[in-house]
Amino acid sequence: MGDRKADIICLQETKxxxxxxxxxxxxxxxxxxxxACLEASGTRGGIMMWDSRIWKGEVLETGTYSHL
Incomplete structure (x- = not known):
């Protein structure tokens, strides 16, 4: 993905x-x-990746719905 110059990438429902x-x-x-990663539970889960030079973030809570 580095050649795409993305700032944020989200992969939904990863196993x-x-x-x-x-x-x-x-x-x-x-x-x-x-x-940030929410491990798979049934069909729920995902990975969020971001460029830390552009976006600042931290995992505040992990659960059914996670907050960054």
Whole structure:
């Protein structure tokens, strides 16, 4: 995704579980990536990645609906 020059990427309803840090770095291709992940529960889950040089964020709450 690094060649697309995206600031934010959201992957909805991912079935990934566990540590996905390396996968996120492979997708983003940049050391400035920050991420939040909600592990899959049925059809709910997802990953949000952003360029930390442009956006500032932190996970405030993780649950059915997560807030950044």
């Amino acid at each position: 990934l579980q566990g540590d996905i840090t390396e996968l996120v770095r492979q997708i983003w291709g940049d050391r400035w990536v920050k991420m």
